[in-house]
Amino acid sequence: MPGDLELRNLRLRDYFSPRQLDRSEDYERFFRIEFVVSQVALVVALALYAWRGARFARESAAGRIGTGMLLGMLGLAVGWLSQLPFRVVEVWWQRRYDILDTGYVDALVDNWLVLGAEFLSICLALLIVMGFAGLFPRNWWLPAAPVFVAIGALLAFTLPYLGDTERLEDSALRANARQLARELDVEGIPVDVEEVSDETNAPNAYAYGLGPSRRIVLWDTLLEYPDDEVLVVVAHEFAHQSRDHIWKSLGWYALFAFPGTYLIARFTRRRGGMAEPAAVPLSLLVVVMLSLAALPFENAISRHMEREADWVALDATEDPEAAQRLFRRFTRDALAQPDPPEWSSALLDSHPTIEERIAMAIAWQDRRRGP
Numbered sequence: 001m002p003g004d005l006e007l008r009n010l011r012l013r014d015y016f017s018p019r020q021l022d023r024s025e026d027y028e029r030f031f032r033i034e035f036v037v038s039q040v041a042l043v044v045a046l047a048l049y050a051w052r053g054a055r056f057a058r059e060s061a062a063g064r065i066g067t068g069m070l071l072g073m074l075g076l077a078v079g080w081l082s083q084l085p086f087r088v089v090e091v092w093w094q095r096r097y098d099i100l101d102t103g104y105v106d107a108l109v110d111n112w113l114v115l116g117a118e119f120l121s122i123c124l125a126l127l128i129v130m131g132f133a134g135l136f137p138r139n140w141w142l143p144a145a146p147v148f149v150a151i152g153a154l155l156a157f158t159l160p161y162l163g164d165t166e167r168l169e170d171s172a173l174r175a176n177a178r179q180l181a182r183e184l185d186v187e188g189i190p191v192d193v194e195e196v197s198d199e200t201n202a203p204n205a206y207a208y209g210l211g212p213s214r215r216i217v218l219w220d221t222l223l224e225y226p227d228d229e230v231l232v233v234v235a236h237e238f239a240h241q242s243r244d245h246i247w248k249s250l251g252w253y254a255l256f257a258f259p260g261t262y263l264i265a266r267f268t269r270r271r272g273g274m275a276e277p278a279a280v281p282l283s284l285l286v287v288v289m290l291s292l293a294a295l296p297f298e299n300a301i302s303r304h305m306e307r308e309a310d311w312v313a314l315d316a317t318e319d320p321e322a323a324q325r326l327f328r329r330f331t332r333d334a335l336a337q338p339d340p341p342e343w344s345s346a347l348l349d350s351h352p353t354i355e356e357r358i359a360m361a362i363a364w365q366d367r368r369r370g371p
């Protein structure tokens with residue numbers, strides 16, 4: 001991305017109808033409020049658990065780490081229950097705007113799978129932390145942080161093999177995608193399709209994997225779009241791979257892992273440190289608070305990589321018109337508000353705003369035309 005890139009202010013009325021602007025604003029405002037309220041509910045629920053939960057530790061005969069895991073599970077249940085009403089309300093709102101087609105039961109079943117994964121991660125994390133804390137009560141975080149980073153890398157590598165995706169079949173699209181892959185030096189990275197159109201109408205795509213497991217995935221909802229717009233997405237996802245964004249994310253994760261685990265160790269000392277099961281309820285609260293505090297930084301890093309991927313995609317496709325049409329669809333079809341309030345995009349958005357993305361495509365065009 002050129003360092004001196006200046007984006008023009010757009011007149012959104014030129015790109016969207018008043019109804020599209022209103023509708024996307026109404027849709028997204030709800031989620032902003034809901035996010036704030038749900039996080040307050042989560043923190044309050046876990047604070048109560050941190051205050052009263054430790055007493056369950058005395059009644060367990062599961063051993064030190066076993067008792068810690070029991071308390072971890074109980075904390076997960078407390079957090080999950082505090083979020084359940086919000087999950088239901090989210091489904092209701094998305095159905096209201098025709099973004100989601102699934103019923104409440106299906107949405108909650110999906111939620112069960114997430115819960116299962118969270119359950120396993122909490123048990124594994126407690127095993128590592130409490131194991132090391134038994135050996136090094138004050139400095140367990142020094143060996144634990146690299147283990148967490150290694151697990152993150154292992155997950156990033158294996159996830160593509162667990163995903164339920166199929167190779168892209170459309171031969172014209174595949175030929176064009178191969179051309180883009182050559183241009184971006186990521187030849188051999190496959191393009192997969194994930195079937196989601198039974199559940200949602202929203203378009204999406206992602207890049208994941210490391211080394212030989214690298215691939216990009218398009219939601220089948222995206223394949224309804226004209227080929228030139230799909231290719232903008234393909235180029236954007238290839239750009240994530242060609243610029244090693246997954247490795248860079250892991251690097252950032254490592255940078256956060258050391259101070260993060262140190263702070264957990266520091267804050268749980270008043271409950272005897274992480275070697276003690278009684279510290280587990282408090283540690284869950286600390287983890288949630290630290291994640292919330294890290295969110296704006298995480299999103300700023302993500303937005304930076306997304307901007308880079310957009311720019312690289314413009315260079316590769318040389319099709320700023322298709323890029324603009326695609327971004328406009330994100331507002332029209334997925335109800336992304338083109339100009340959310342600044343505090344909200346700074347804190348909560350992993351991607352640049354639609355307004356910014358369109359302005360970048362225009363800036364690319366301007367540069368190509370020259371002064």
Ligand SMILES: [Zn+2]
Pocket residue numbers: 236237240306309
């Ligand atoms: Zn992206």
